[in-house]
Amino acid sequence: MTCLRLFLCAAFLASCSSPSEPSKLPSNQPKSKRSKANKRRKKQKKKTRRRNVGRQKGGKAIAPTAELSLGGNERIEGFAKAKRAMVKVFRDRRTTFYCGCQFQDDGRVDWASCGYVPRANSKRARRIEWEHVVPAHAFGQSFPSWRLGHPSCVNSKGKAYKGRRCARKVSPLFRRMESDLFNLQPAIGEVNADRSNYSMAELEGEDREYGKCDVEIRERKVEPMPSIRGDIARTYRYMDTVYPGRGIIGTKRRKLFDAWAKADPVDAWERTRIRRIEKVQGNRNSIVP
Ligand SMILES: [Ca+2]
Numbered sequence: 011m012t013c014l015r016l017f018l019c020a021a022f023l024a025s026c027s028s029p030s031e032p033s034k035l036p037s038n039q040p041k042s043k044r045s046k047a048n049k050r051r052k053k054q055k056k057k058t059r060r061r062n063v064g065r066q067k068g069g070k071a072i073a074p075t076a077e078l079s080l081g082g083n084e085r086i087e088g089f090a091k092a093k094r095a096m097v098k099v100f101r102d103r104r105t106t107f108y109c110g111c112q113f114q115d116d117g118r119v120d121w122a123s124c125g126y127v128p129r130a131n132s133k134r135a136r137r138i139e140w141e142h143v144v145p146a147h148a149f150g151q152s153f154p155s156w157r158l159g160h161p162s163c164v165n166s167k168g169k170a171y172k173g174r175r176c177a178r179k180v181s182p183l184f185r186r187m188e189s190d191l192f193n194l195q196p197a198i199g200e201v202n203a204d205r206s207n208y209s210m211a212e213l214e215g216e217d218r219e220y221g222k223c224d225v226e227i228r229e230r231k232v233e234p235m236p237s238i239r240g241d242i243a244r245t246y247r248y249m250d251t252v253y254p255g256r257g258i259i260g261t262k263r264r265k266l267f268d269a270w271a272k273a274d275p276v277d278a279w280e281r282t283r284i285r286r287i288e289k290v291q292g293n294r295n296s297i298v299p
Pocket residue numbers: 212213214215216217226233
């Protein structure tokens with residue numbers, strides 16, 4: 011084999027490089043040979059690109075998942091990491107979601123900026139929290155580990171536990187759903203607490219329990235202000251599309267969300283927020299093209 015290569019090298023007076031590592035031909039070579047070598051290099055590059063599909067930046071392979079997710083969050087696993095990412099997404103927009111109040115870089119809320127008056131919990135009203143628009147409780151219920159627990163969910167005293175803590179421990183899909191940035195918005199802590207896991211609805215009357223803030227929370231239901239109703243409807247639609255079969259939108263609410271999406275179309279900030287999240291999280295939000 012070596013003799014044959016030596017012979018070929020001598021015959022063509024070419025550099026003797028390994029066939030798997032095509033090197034540049036000297037410019038004094040005929041054009042046809044140079045273009046052949048270029049074609050080989052391009053082919054090699056294409057192969058490498060194909061091998062890297064399904065890998066994140068830095069070459070780390072994305073772990074396959076047995077639980078069904080159709081193009082949802084595959085990159086951010088952990089609520090603490092999600093919160094840090096959202097602070098950056100909102101870097102030049104320090105405005106709370108339900109009340110439109112300004113907040114400081116450290117998360118302190120400026121009540122005067124929006125006429126906010128705490129309803130009952132002024133301590134929790136001082137700071138923002140990252141609110142799940144589709145409550146974790148709503149999709150958590152679809153995980154057996156949340157409802158029933160799991161053999162791995164036993165504390166140091168031997169006591170079994172279930173709910174969010176157990177779902178977080180045993181389900182990678184739950185962790186990714188809980189950390190999906192498209193579903194997170196900054197909310198005044200007190201409003202987040204009062205919203206609890208209640209569903210969205212339209213409520214009779216126009217009660218104001220938080221000063222000028224236009225949010226009504228009553229009878230285990232929440233009515234947000236008109237300017238964010240479309241944002242909410244599209245968030246539910248996104249979550250329902252990428253995490254199917256989790257009961258995210260019930261049949262009753264589908265019509266309501268259609269109406270809300272139409273009445274409050276996508277504005278510049280909603281689009282900016284989504285495009286920023288896409289860059290961090292890696293998946294497209296097909297609901298807001
Ligand atoms: Ca109302």
